[in-house]
Amino acid sequence: MKTLxxxxxxxxxxxxxxxxxxxxPEDFVVEEIxxxxxxxxxxxxxxxxxxxxxxxxxxxRRLARALGRRxxxxxxxxxxxxxxxxxxxxxxxxLEPERLAQISLxxxxxxxxxxxxxxxxxxxxxxxxxxxxxxxxxxxxxxxAREGLETLVRRGVPNYFGHQRFGVRGDSxxxxxxxxxxxxxxxxxxxxxxxxxxxxxxxxxxxxxxxxGQYELAAEVWPGYFRDARRACRILAGNPTAFxxxxxxxxxxxxxxxxxxxQSYLFNEVLARRIEAIDRMETGDLAYKHENGAVFMxxxxxxxxxxxxxxxxxxSGPLYGYRMRFxxxxxxxxxxxxxxxxxxxxxxxxxxxxxKIKGSRRPLRVRVSELATACGEDEHGPYLQLxxxxxxxxxxxxxxxxxxxEHLLRQELGGDGED
Numbered sequence: 001m002k003t004l005x006x007x008x009x010x011x012x013x014x015x016x017x018x019x020x021x022x023x024x025p026e027d028f029v030v031e032e033i034x035x036x037x038x039x040x041x042x043x044x045x046x047x048x049x050x051x052x053x054x055x056x057x058x059x060x061r062r063l064a065r066a067l068g069r070r071x072x073x074x075x076x077x078x079x080x081x082x083x084x085x086x087x088x089x090x091x092x093x094x095l096e097p098e099r100l101a102q103i104s105l106x107x108x109x110x111x112x113x114x115x116x117x118x119x120x121x122x123x124x125x126x127x128x129x130x131x132x133x134x135x136x137x138x139x140x141x142x143x144x145a146r147e148g149l150e151t152l153v154r155r156g157v158p159n160y161f162g163h164q165r166f167g168v169r170g171d172s173x174x175x176x177x178x179x180x181x182x183x184x185x186x187x188x189x190x191x192x193x194x195x196x197x198x199x200x201x202x203x204x205x206x207x208x209x210x211x212x213g214q215y216e217l218a219a220e221v222w223p224g225y226f227r228d229a230r231r232a233c234r235i236l237a238g239n240p241t242a243f244x245x246x247x248x249x250x251x252x253x254x255x256x257x258x259x260x261x262x263q264s265y266l267f268n269e270v271l272a273r274r275i276e277a278i279d280r281m282e283t284g285d286l287a288y289k290h291e292n293g294a295v296f297m298x299x300x301x302x303x304x305x306x307x308x309x310x311x312x313x314x315x316s317g318p319l320y321g322y323r324m325r326f327x328x329x330x331x332x333x334x335x336x337x338x339x340x341x342x343x344x345x346x347x348x349x350x351x352x353x354x355x356k357i358k359g360s361r362r363p364l365r366v367r368v369s370e371l372a373t374a375c376g377e378d379e380h381g382p383y384l385q386l387x388x389x390x391x392x393x394x395x396x397x398x399x400x401x402x403x404x405x406e407h408l409l410r411q412e413l414g415g416d417g418e419d
Contacts, residue, residue: 004170004265007272009402010158011151016405017144019134019384025052027133028084030396032077033126033389042117044075045095048087050109055082059108060090066103067095075120078128078392081164087111091120125392129370132396133383134404141384142375148403149371155279156314156365157390158271161264162397169196176262179255179355180348184247187258188236191250192218192229206233213240228254252355259355263319269338270317271364274331278365281308281315284329288316288363290391295361297328314363321359322350366394 022028038046051059056079064071073092080086097113134141166172171190178187195207202223209218210233219233232246239245271278281287285298287308295316298304307313318324318335324346326332339345349357372387388399401408 003174004163004166005272006406007160007268008275009405010155010275010278011148011402014148014151015140015144016407017134017137017141017148017384017403018407019137019141019404021132021134021400021404021408021411022083023133023135024380025083025085027135027383028081028396029086029131030080030084031087031129032080032089033129034089035077035124035126035392038114038116040115042115044091044093044116044119045097045100046089046091046114046116046120047097047100048089048111048113050085050087050111051080052085052107053082054107056080056086056088058082062105062108063090063103066105067092067099069095077120077122077125089120091116093119123392127389127391127394128396129389130387130396130399132386132400134386135381135383137375137382137384142373145373145384145386145403149368149373152368152399152402153371156311157368157394157398158275158278158402159317159363159366159394160268160271160398160401162395162401164395164397165264166261169198172258172261173265174262175255176258176260176265177342179259180262180344180357182348182351185243187250187255188232188243188246192232215240256355259357263321263357263359266320266338266342267317267362269341270335273334273338274315274317274364278315279308281305281313282329282331284327285331286316286325286327286361287313288361289313290363290367295325311367314365316361317364319360319362320344320346320349321357322346324359324361362393366391366398368399 049059054062056076060071060074060076063069063074069092075091076088078088080088100110100113163170175187175190178184178190193207193210195204195211199207202221206218206221206229209221215233215237219230219237222230222233224230228250231249235242235246235249281298281301281304283298283301285301286295287298287304288295290312304313315331318326320339326335346359349359368388368390370387370389374385376383376385386399390396390399397408
């Protein structure tokens with residue numbers, strides 16, 4: 001996490017909410033809001049599943065084994081945190097609902113079953129409903145939360161990508177930058193070496209061996225589930241200069257995730273430069289329409305500002321790519337400056353080692369809705385409960401970081417962030 005800057009807060013003037021999140025999985029509850037209702041007919045069985053202590057991908061693996069199906073047969077709309085209780089819809093074609101009732105998986109419960117005409121796919125999601133208990137609070141907790149939330153309701157939630165977007169070590173964006181810059185050695189060095197004090201002992205040992213050029217030993221020390229790191233180290237053990245081959249041996253989808261993390265980092269950099277006026281349209285902006293995700297050029301900021309005040313539209317920021325549309329005027333200069341600071345142009349996103357990155361736009365802020373706060377106490381002690389809804393693609397930590405500030409960051413650094 002040390003590789004990431006501490007991006008500025010919209011609520012900097014509000015005292016932080018002091019407390020701890022995710023003390024127990026039940027303290028962080030997430031429920032998907034479907035993009036569309038099930039039709040009740042069709043060849044695809046939809047089911048709502050509750051899990052705890054599992055990532056979505058681990059749940060998919062368990063379901064596939066239990067049902068005798070391939071993992072790719074199981075559809076889902078989004079990835080959910082492991083350190084939480086989460087409820088989400090999934091789908092499988094040509095599966096009798098009775099078959100779901102026959103399986104028993106630890107920490108997994110099928111809540112309801114329906115049918116629909118198509119497979120559930122990533123992005124088929126309207127939003128997420130969060131219910132979060134903050135524990136180890138002091139007497140000022142509710143007041144601090146209310147002050148911060150008042151600002152977020154009025155001006156919007158800064159749509160930062162959360163620390164979990166950047167991997168356990170907070171360095172996936174660095175590897176994405178290496179892909180975009182066409183620097184195989186830098187990616188492999190970051191992927192296999194450069195140990196951190198927070199690494200687990202065996203992983204730190206493997207990284208130290210790599211940094212000393214003891215590639216064969218490093219390959220032996222890496223745990224078996226780090227297949228890509230082991231493979232890259234073995235290639236370098238055979239030829240210490242074969243960084244191109246080592247780069248190519250790393251899973252293509254994993255490298256695509258690294259590039260996505262780098263896009264997220266650059267978006268956060270743009271958002272940080274515009275945070276003070278996050279709710280103000282500027283002439284030249286590409287305005288994001290919250291109703292349908294369309295964007296349009298702002299010809300006159302004064303004309304469009306009333307729509308921003310009603311949260312119909314918001315300024316958008318870049319997920320850089322070779323087909324992404326750039327804003328004009330001052331917004332365009334800000335986005336160009338961020339690229340220039342990285343020594344890049346959009347051409348690199350077209351030529352990135354076999355990854356053509358088209359790019360898109362993302363709103364700089366999102367609306368938080370259905371908001372409620374309450375103090376309570378249970379057998380585990382006092383807590384402050386925060387209930388709210390965010391649109392798909394936005395992080396609960398975007399709200400929590402504005403309320404808790406450095407207290408949340410310390411928990412993320414200590415492994416208390418979302419997966």
